Amino acid sequence: xxxxxxxxxxxxxxxxxxxxxxxxxxxxxxxxVTLLLGGRIREVRLGAAxxxxxxxxxxxxxxxxxxxxxxxxxxxAMLLRPKHFPLWYVVQLVKGISVLAIxxxxxxxxxxxxxxxxxxxxIMNAVRLWPEGRGVCLVLLCAGLLLSVGSICAARPVQxxxxxxxxxxx
Numbered sequence: 001x002x003x004x005x006x007x008x009x010x011x012x013x014x015x016x017x018x019x020x021x022x023x024x025x026x027x028x029x030x031x032x033v034t035l036l037l038g039g040r041i042r043e044v045r046l047g048a049a050x051x052x053x054x055x056x057x058x059x060x061x062x063x064x065x066x067x068x069x070x071x072x073x074x075x076x077a078m079l080l081r082p083k084h085f086p087l088w089y090v091v092q093l094v095k096g097i098s099v100l101a102i103x104x105x106x107x108x109x110x111x112x113x114x115x116x117x118x119x120x121x122x123i124m125n126a127v128r129l130w131p132e133g134r135g136v137c138l139v140l141l142c143a144g145l146l147l148s149v150g151s152i153c154a155a156r157p158v159q160x161x162x163x164x165x166x167x168x169x170x
Contacts, residue, residue: 006164006165009086010086010089013089013090013093014093016090017093017094018093018097021090021094022073022097023046024046025072025073025076026069026070026073026101027044027046027051027052027069028072029070029071029072029073030052030054030066030069030122031044031052031054031068033065033067033068034052034054034057034065034068037057037061037064037065039054039055039056039057039065041053041054042055059129059130060129060130062125062129062130063127063130063133066123066125066126066129067123067137067140069101069122070101070102070105070122070123071144073094074094074095074098074102074144074148077091077092077095077148077151078095078147078148078151085160088160089161092157095148095151096152098144099145099148099149102141102144102145102148104118105121105122105124105141106142108123109123109124109137109141110138112124112127123137123141
């Protein structure tokens with residue numbers, strides 16, 4: 001396969017991961033936690049404004065559901081260790097998108113004290129429902145950030161992509 005075809009394939013995999021796979025995993029995380037806690041799924045929307053509407057849960061449980069959105073994609077990406085390059089690449093993209101989602105939630109969580117408001121952030125919704133859990137949210141987000149960044153660094157993405165294109169030392 002030529003480098004141009006490989007590059008095009010990576011671009012398409014990136015678009016697929018960012019536009020379809022990660023949002024589906026994110027909303028699936030909300031669904032999974034809702035069902036595990038005994039709640040009911042009333043509505044699921046996938047698309048530009050993806051969302052899950054659930055019922056039958058208390059405020060603290062709804063806060064846990066909010067974490068499911070970031071938790072499921074990150075947990076799967078941390079557990080999967082594919083050898084085949086395209087699958088490895090998708091897993092690294094999911095980790096990277098998870099890092100961005102966590103950073104956005106951290107900005108929202110810390111920034112709300114200074115007037116920075118991120119609308120419809122899952123973690124801020126969790127804090128609104130469970131105000132005494134702000135510290136727990138902060139610790140969980142920081143732990144997720146450290147784990148995901150550490151995992152990305154350990155995967156040596158620059159070296160691995162370079163090897164894929166035949167431009168890095170082996």
